[in-house]
Amino acid sequence: MMERLPGFRDFYPEPLPHKDVWSCDARQYLFDTWRATARRYGFREYDGPPLEPLELYTLKSGDEIVGQLYNFTDKGERAVALRPEMTPTLARMIAAHERNYKKPIKWFALPQLFRYERQQKGRLREHFQFNCDLFGENDPAADAELIALLIDVLRALKLTAEEFVIRLSSRRAWADFFAKRCADESKAYEFYQVIDKLERDDEAVSREKLAKLGFNLDDVRAFIAASEPTAELAAVLGNLAARGLREFVKIDYNVIRGLAYYTGVVFEAFDRKSEFRAIAGGGRYDNLVKLISGGKVDLPALGFGMGDVVLLELLKSRGLLPKFDAALDAFVMIEDETLRADSLRLVQTLRESGRAVDYALLPAKSDKQFKRAQELNVRHTVRLERAADGALAVRVKNLRTREEKTVAVSDAPAALA
Amino acid sequence: MMERLPGFRDFYPEPLPHKDVWSCDARQYLFDTWRATARRYGFREYDGPPLEPLELYTLKSGDEIVGQLYNFTDKGERAVALRPEMTPTLARMIAAHERNYKKPIKWFALPQLFRYERQQKGRLREHFQFNCDLFGENDPAADAELIALLIDVLRALKLTAEEFVIRLSSRRAWADFFAKRCADESKAYEFYQVIDKLERDDEAVSREKLAKLGFNLDDVRAFIAASEPTAELAAVLGNLAARGLREFVKIDYNVIRGLAYYTGVVFEAFDRKSEFRAIAGGGRYDNLVKLISGGKVDLPALGFGMGDVVLLELLKSRGLLPKFDAALDAFVMIEDETLRADSLRLVQTLRESGRAVDYALLPAKSDKQFKRAQELNVRHTVRLERAADGALAVRVKNLRTREEKTVAVSDAPAALA
Numbered sequence: 001m002m003e004r005l006p007g008f009r010d011f012y013p014e015p016l017p018h019k020d021v022w023s024c025d026a027r028q029y030l031f032d033t034w035r036a037t038a039r040r041y042g043f044r045e046y047d048g049p050p051l052e053p054l055e056l057y058t059l060k061s062g063d064e065i066v067g068q069l070y071n072f073t074d075k076g077e078r079a080v081a082l083r084p085e086m087t088p089t090l091a092r093m094i095a096a097h098e099r100n101y102k103k104p105i106k107w108f109a110l111p112q113l114f115r116y117e118r119q120q121k122g123r124l125r126e127h128f129q130f131n132c133d134l135f136g137e138n139d140p141a142a143d144a145e146l147i148a149l150l151i152d153v154l155r156a157l158k159l160t161a162e163e164f165v166i167r168l169s170s171r172r173a174w175a176d177f178f179a180k181r182c183a184d185e186s187k188a189y190e191f192y193q194v195i196d197k198l199e200r201d202d203e204a205v206s207r208e209k210l211a212k213l214g215f216n217l218d219d220v221r222a223f224i225a226a227s228e229p230t231a232e233l234a235a236v237l238g239n240l241a242a243r244g245l246r247e248f249v250k251i252d253y254n255v256i257r258g259l260a261y262y263t264g265v266v267f268e269a270f271d272r273k274s275e276f277r278a279i280a281g282g283g284r285y286d287n288l289v290k291l292i293s294g295g296k297v298d299l300p301a302l303g304f305g306m307g308d309v310v311l312l313e314l315l316k317s318r319g320l321l322p323k324f325d326a327a328l329d330a331f332v333m334i335e336d337e338t339l340r341a342d343s344l345r346l347v348q349t350l351r352e353s354g355r356a357v358d359y360a361l362l363p364a365k366s367d368k369q370f371k372r373a374q375e376l377n378v379r380h381t382v383r384l385e386r387a388a389d390g391a392l393a394v395r396v397k398n399l400r401t402r403e404e405k406t407v408a409v410s411d412a413p414a415a416l417a
Numbered sequence: 418m419m420e421r422l423p424g425f426r427d428f429y430p431e432p433l434p435h436k437d438v439w440s441c442d443a444r445q446y447l448f449d450t451w452r453a454t455a456r457r458y459g460f461r462e463y464d465g466p467p468l469e470p471l472e473l474y475t476l477k478s479g480d481e482i483v484g485q486l487y488n489f490t491d492k493g494e495r496a497v498a499l500r501p502e503m504t505p506t507l508a509r510m511i512a513a514h515e516r517n518y519k520k521p522i523k524w525f526a527l528p529q530l531f532r533y534e535r536q537q538k539g540r541l542r543e544h545f546q547f548n549c550d551l552f553g554e555n556d557p558a559a560d561a562e563l564i565a566l567l568i569d570v571l572r573a574l575k576l577t578a579e580e581f582v583i584r585l586s587s588r589r590a591w592a593d594f595f596a597k598r599c600a601d602e603s604k605a606y607e608f609y610q611v612i613d614k615l616e617r618d619d620e621a622v623s624r625e626k627l628a629k630l631g632f633n634l635d636d637v638r639a640f641i642a643a644s645e646p647t648a649e650l651a652a653v654l655g656n657l658a659a660r661g662l663r664e665f666v667k668i669d670y671n672v673i674r675g676l677a678y679y680t681g682v683v684f685e686a687f688d689r690k691s692e693f694r695a696i697a698g699g700g701r702y703d704n705l706v707k708l709i710s711g712g713k714v715d716l717p718a719l720g721f722g723m724g725d726v727v728l729l730e731l732l733k734s735r736g737l738l739p740k741f742d743a744a745l746d747a748f749v750m751i752e753d754e755t756l757r758a759d760s761l762r763l764v765q766t767l768r769e770s771g772r773a774v775d776y777a778l779l780p781a782k783s784d785k786q787f788k789r790a791q792e793l794n795v796r797h798t799v800r801l802e803r804a805a806d807g808a809l810a811v812r813v814k815n816l817r818t819r820e821e822k823t824v825a826v827s828d829a830p831a832a833l834a
Contacts, residue, residue: 017517
């Protein structure tokens with residue numbers, strides 16, 4: 001029996017046939033919610049190729065990234081990679097055509113992303129990610145707009161302020177902290193990496209790593225504990241408070257984001273119980289478009305990404321994923337085979353009116369048809385009946401309310417409302 | 418400046434910045450229409466990995482397929498390929514878990530597919546395809562159900578019977594034709610290939626190819642011209658006629674479908690003017706699940722695929738693609754900066770009510786804000802106003818009808834209906 005590649009997922013319709021497969025319905029529920037919320041905020045959808053030149057990623061992240069990429073040489077001898085993240089593609093697209101769009105540019109995408117790390121059995125090699133980005137605005141009002149969107153996406157999935165929190169931080173605050181204590185700018189990224197791992201690493205390990213860079217763990221801890229907002233963060237907090245969203249955010253300088261390219265406000269969304277990895281993360285990256293465009297285009301930028309895997313785990317554990325089925329409006333019962341042609345016409349009429357409808361493809365006993373209708377969890381059964389005068393009428397039964405009525409064929413679509 | 422790989426597409430929001438890029442809005446319009454129509458027919462969505470073991474494709478199509486695949490060796494030394502079609506993945510998924518689903522199984526997917534043919538400059542190496550398949554039913558009633566769905570997808574895109582036609586044919590009819598004239602079964606596939614190219618190849622070439630196989634072109638032509646429906650095709654035509662869809666189909670034995678795995682009714686959708694390649698194609702493939710499952714599962718099957726590229730070209734040429742914009746319900750004008758916090762709260766309230774809303778992130782002159790609202794083609798402008806008694810009210814202007822009214826803040830969402 002053929003099997004799929006390790007780290008890849010099959011998505012099936014619910015109810016799921018096996019614990020080893022994923023729900024295509026739940027995935028679509030995320031996609032629909034992501035899209036609808038982004039649109040409420042005036043964000044427009046874009047997409048790029050799932051395969052890009054390898055250089056697009058090494059340019060941004062250095063050659064060390066290659067070890068984590070799903071990269072290969074194609075038949076045209078090009079070094080290529082399945083996209084591990086969307087931001088480089090987006091920066092490339094923005095750099096190419098930003099002149100044609102009024103600022104601020106507010107865009108979103110729902111890409112599938114890939115990575116290949118060796119010796120990571122059982123770990124996924126692909127996931128889907130909701131990406132929202134905003135270009136062309138330096139002011140913290142843009143950061144607040146993006147963070148409000150992040151909050152509202154999670155709220156649209158029925159998560160509350162008791163369930164999640166956005167931890168706000170600032171690369172600028174950390175840069176100031178660093179600059180006051182160390183004159184060697186070249187050590188800054190290494191320092192950020194230690195801060196990024198502070199919550200996961202052993203205390204002694206962090207203390208030693210920091211000491212090597214000339215820093216003191218207690219000093220770092222005191223800075224984090226003070227949680228003194230920068231001017232930008234204060235503006236973001238004020239803006240979110242005006243919207244009534246203050247309870248969803250807190251200053252937390254433990255967050256710094258591992259990636260080198262962030263420049264300002266950074267943030268991560270977590271479940272309050274800290275049972276899961278970050279639900280989403282993002283921040284400002286004002287220099288990336290310039291880097292990707294070879295200096296030709298310079299645009300401030302910020303964005304976040306939210307993956308499907310942690311989010312689905314969280315929603316599942318909190319009982320917030322709906323149950324999915326075929327969501328059919330009606331099952332057309334064909335109990336009198338002389339009425340099959342007329343019943344097919346009725347099926348067609350109902351579908352043309354926008355209703356979701358199924359029926360038995362072949363002659364079957366009435367109770368078997370009804371059983372199928374129940375399995376499909378349809379809202380109504382519908383059957384054609386011939387009156388004594390030969391005229392056709394439609395018998396509609398609402399399976400939720402048990403109500404039954406007979407209507408003219410032309411009124412059948414409305415009877416399913 | 419970094420560029421995308423040849424044969425791949427960037428999808429931008431409309432209006433498009435350049436003729437070399439594609440519309441993400443038009444793509445989403447196709448996806449939405451495909452999904453909505455499939456659901457009306459009771460089809461459920463599935464998806465599989467975009468990367469599969471190479472063997473999945475060579476098993477079905479032989480080693481010669483490799484020359485057209487985007488295949489490579491991954492870091493784990495596996496021979497893999499970016500999926501060139503969805504059917505093998507689907508057959509694999511069905512074979513693994515069909516026992517858990519009641520028959521008939523009606524599923525659809527919207528995969529991105531890939532191919533790599535050398536020396537095909539300018540030709541796309543990826544496209545999206547709407548795939549609908551039905552498993553577990555031998556009767557032509559299933560073929561009719563699938564073809565009706567194909568017709569209704571094209572109608573949902575506003576194409577009429579004057580614009581397109583489904584050409585119906587039968588592998589079985591051709592198998593009978595072949596068997597009556599040639600005893601060597603092993604030549605059948607080669608014969609089908611010649612028939613498949615009959616409309617494109619030079620007459621002399623076809624005549625010679627057929628003669629080599631022991632066939633006569635005039636004999637073939639007479640068979641096609643007779644268009645005698647098989648019992649299955651007659652049943653399909655009758656079923657579609659009952660639905661009122663007879664005018665969308667015709668028997669046309671020129672269609673045979675190149676792929677080896679079809680077993681029964683086959684069909685292709687074309688624009689009536691024959692300006693474009695096939696819009697969609699499909700048919701019965703009753704042996705594939707057995708092949709892919711190594712003989713473990715035997716299920717009759719049929720399906721079709723419809724690509725996005727030809728379809729978008731056709732819709733564009735017929736003026737059937739809508740114009741897309743941000744589709745915003747309102748732009749909140751902030752003309753009095755002392756009302757910014759309250760205006761942000763109003764933006765939030767409107768968005769929470771489901772409205773799509775934008776506003777100027779930073780203070781801007783009134784006429785500049787209004788210009789932005791017009792660029793975004795919003796339906797309403799909205800502004801907070803403070804009455805003499807200090808109470809806030811909302812001034813709503815409908816930019817389509819020019820109607821203006823003042824409502825309470827709590828009534829603002831309803832005023833945008």
